[in-house]
Amino acid sequence: MSSDVIFEAVNLRKQFGALAAVDGVSIQVRRGSLHAIIGPNGAGKTTLFNLMSGNLKPTSGRVLFNGRDITREPVHRTIHFGIGRSFQITNIFPSLTVFENIRLAAQALGRDNFKFWRSATHFTRYEARTWEVIEQVGLTARAHTAARTLPHGDQRKLELGVILAPDPEVLMLDEPTAGMASEQVPELIALIQQIQKTGDKTIMLVEHNMNVVMNVSDTITVMHMGKVLAEGAPAAIAANPAVQTAYLGGLYTLSF
Amino acid sequence: MTANLSPSLWRRWRGLLITLAAALLLPFVVGLLEGQPPTAVLANSAGVSKFVQGLAIEVFIFALYALSYDLIFGITGLLSFGHAMFFAVGAYLTGALIKSFGLPLWQTLIWVTFASVLQALLFSVVLPRVKGITFALVTLGMASVFHLMIMSRELGEFTGADVGLQGMIKPDFLNPATERLRLYYVALALLVTMYYLFKRFVDSPTGRVCVAIRENEGRALMLGYNTFRFKLAALLLSSFAAALAGALYAIYQPIISPHIASLGFTVTALLIILIGGVGTLQGALVGALVYRLLDFGLRRYMGESASFVNGLIYVLIVIFLPYGIVGTWRMKSLQLRQGWAKIGDAIPWKPNDGAAR
Ligand SMILES: Nc1ncnc2c1ncn2[C@@H]1O[C@H](COP(=O)(O)OP(=O)(O)OP(=O)(O)O)[C@@H](O)[C@H]1O
Ligand SMILES: [Mg+2]
Numbered sequence: 001m002s003s004d005v006i007f008e009a010v011n012l013r014k015q016f017g018a019l020a021a022v023d024g025v026s027i028q029v030r031r032g033s034l035h036a037i038i039g040p041n042g043a044g045k046t047t048l049f050n051l052m053s054g055n056l057k058p059t060s061g062r063v064l065f066n067g068r069d070i071t072r073e074p075v076h077r078t079i080h081f082g083i084g085r086s087f088q089i090t091n092i093f094p095s096l097t098v099f100e101n102i103r104l105a106a107q108a109l110g111r112d113n114f115k116f117w118r119s120a121t122h123f124t125r126y127e128a129r130t131w132e133v134i135e136q137v138g139l140t141a142r143a144h145t146a147a148r149t150l151p152h153g154d155q156r157k158l159e160l161g162v163i164l165a166p167d168p169e170v171l172m173l174d175e176p177t178a179g180m181a182s183e184q185v186p187e188l189i190a191l192i193q194q195i196q197k198t199g200d201k202t203i204m205l206v207e208h209n210m211n212v213v214m215n216v217s218d219t220i221t222v223m224h225m226g227k228v229l230a231e232g233a234p235a236a237i238a239a240n241p242a243v244q245t246a247y248l249g250g251l252y253t254l255s256f
Numbered sequence: 257m258t259a260n261l262s263p264s265l266w267r268r269w270r271g272l273l274i275t276l277a278a279a280l281l282l283p284f285v286v287g288l289l290e291g292q293p294p295t296a297v298l299a300n301s302a303g304v305s306k307f308v309q310g311l312a313i314e315v316f317i318f319a320l321y322a323l324s325y326d327l328i329f330g331i332t333g334l335l336s337f338g339h340a341m342f343f344a345v346g347a348y349l350t351g352a353l354i355k356s357f358g359l360p361l362w363q364t365l366i367w368v369t370f371a372s373v374l375q376a377l378l379f380s381v382v383l384p385r386v387k388g389i390t391f392a393l394v395t396l397g398m399a400s401v402f403h404l405m406i407m408s409r410e411l412g413e414f415t416g417a418d419v420g421l422q423g424m425i426k427p428d429f430l431n432p433a434t435e436r437l438r439l440y441y442v443a444l445a446l447l448v449t450m451y452y453l454f455k456r457f458v459d460s461p462t463g464r465v466c467v468a469i470r471e472n473e474g475r476a477l478m479l480g481y482n483t484f485r486f487k488l489a490a491l492l493l494s495s496f497a498a499a500l501a502g503a504l505y506a507i508y509q510p511i512i513s514p515h516i517a518s519l520g521f522t523v524t525a526l527l528i529i530l531i532g533g534v535g536t537l538q539g540a541l542v543g544a545l546v547y548r549l550l551d552f553g554l555r556r557y558m559g560e561s562a563s564f565v566n567g568l569i570y571v572l573i574v575i576f577l578p579y580g581i582v583g584t585w586r587m588k589s590l591q592l593r594q595g596w597a598k599i600g601d602a603i604p605w606k607p608n609d610g611a612a613r
Contacts, residue, residue: 108481
């Protein structure tokens with residue numbers, strides 16, 4: 001059972017002054033599953049992600065990856081363990097082209113980062129990987145566009161492409177569809193599902209769109225005010241009265 | 257593929273090759289214009305050519321110095337207010353080792369290289385802790401300490417304190433009075449070599465990461481880059497180039513002025529790359545030329561009001577060419593040839609673009 005768990009938070013706490021944004025959260029993400037984290041605004045979902053991806057250090061608690069304690073590892077190690085992380089607010093290299101944004105992601109895990117006497121174009125394997133990913137996220141026609149001039153929806157695709165490039169085992173997606181035009185959402189979700197199924201990936205997903213969450217998740221963790229309110233399969237979560245209350249009290253309503 | 261490789265290589269390098277050819281011929285062309293035969297130019301006899309060579313050497317020194325600043329600020333995004341120290345250490349060390357310790361030039365240059373590594377390490381010590389404007393202030397602090405040391409009476413024996421370091425015996429084969437033409441070509445060769453090295457660096461996997469750090473360091477970290485190492489690499493290369501520029505300055509100038517260790521001299525580097533185009537490398541060359549010639553021309557023809565007009569021109573350049581001369585030019589030619597944009601190449605950048613995120 002325990003080798004089934006790939007990524008784990010043990011009693012994580014993060015204190016911002018008086019506010020415990022994450023307040024004793026433990027979750028176990030099973031290998032190969034799509035594990036959604038939901039909860040009203042300010043529930044602590046992004047903070048939990050930040051703690052698990054190494055962007056923030058917890059006040060207390062531990063983060064385990066494949067059983068190894070990675071709590072105190074510097075943030076640039078995260079992807080080397082096999083954990084890719086995308087952001088709720090698009091976090092890319094604005095003046096660089098789509099191609100270069102992804103190429104940099106592809107180059108990072110190789111052993112060529114300090115070959116400063118060679119042109120980057122010499123390392124064709126990273127470029128090949130880049131074209132693969134660009135095609136996968138559907139940005140081929142935009143490859144040479146500066147990231148900052150992309151429409152928002154395409155920036156979200158780029159954000160996804162950037163974490164696909166190094167081919168991590170676990171993908172942490174923080175509201176990948178945030179701000180996307182609603183007709184673009186199904187396409188992106190289909191892509192995420194396809195990545196999970198065909199690539200045998202584990203995905204952690206924060207998402208506000210309940211339709212999406214209920215359809216794609218294997219497990220759902222509901223957070224509320226920094227704590228885990230409920231956890232289970234989609235059907236169980238939908239039927240959970242405490243979850244209904246949390247949402248009715250907040251901005252979102254559960255509707256399927 | 258190979259068929260169109262060489263034309264694109266030519267297109268890529270032609271501007272520089274033409275400039276280089278012009279620079280190689282310059283002393284003789286100027287001589288001929290004045291009616292001086294090439295033999296007289298070769299013999300370093302007095303005349304317009306010799307004067308122009310001197311001016312050009314100064315441009316090369318400024319260009320190399322500004323180039324070194326562009327690597328850390330324009331490419332890597334590290335705002336240092338202490339860059340003058342990188343240059344001044346090279347200049348003063350060269351002056352003092354040759355003058356007070358009688359070392360030959362080659363040994364002096366080894367020490368300069370060594371010092372350039374040390375000062376880059378010194379600046380990098382604070383890198384993991386401070387970012388942005390704080391880094392600027394900390395580097396300013398370190399450079400100010402160095403400036404004070406240069407000016408102090410205790411070290412005056414070696415540095416000449418506030419009057420500057422004078423009376424260094426110039427190496428015979430590079431003596432700016434008797435062997436100016438050779439010094440001109442040596443300075444040119446040094447600049448070209450360093451420019452080529454920098455260009456290779458910026459195009460390399462390492463340099464690309466430096467650009468990524470300038471763009472968004474947090475993202476670069478998330479991609480798995482230990483950004484400290486890349487910033488250190490940029491600092492080392494930058495410091496080396498700046499120190500060499502300083503050594504060249506010490507060889508060329510009759511007096512090593514303490515001004516080169518001041519904040520004002522860091523601002524000079526900043527100004528040059530703002531004029532030329534931040535983060536373009538070529539901008540450092542163009543900017544240095546414009547900077548030195550403007551200063552020379554205005555002083556000569558305008559006397560008193562020169563620095564006022566000078567300042568005004570810089571303000572106008574920065575307002576109307578926000579990406580500098582080279583940056584703006586690249587942007588325009590990119591718009592003209594839309595769809596052609598080179599793979600992976602950075603779009604011109606100006607310092608506050610990043611803040612728009
Ligand atoms: N760096 C910070 N400093 C102080 N408070 C913070 C910080 N980051 C988050 N918070 C607070 O912690 C709480 C949880 O924020 P978090 O961003 O994790 O919520 P979320 O569940 O991701 O919300 P949303 O659905 O709006 O993205 C909020 O009250 C927020 O204001
Ligand atoms: Mg959030």
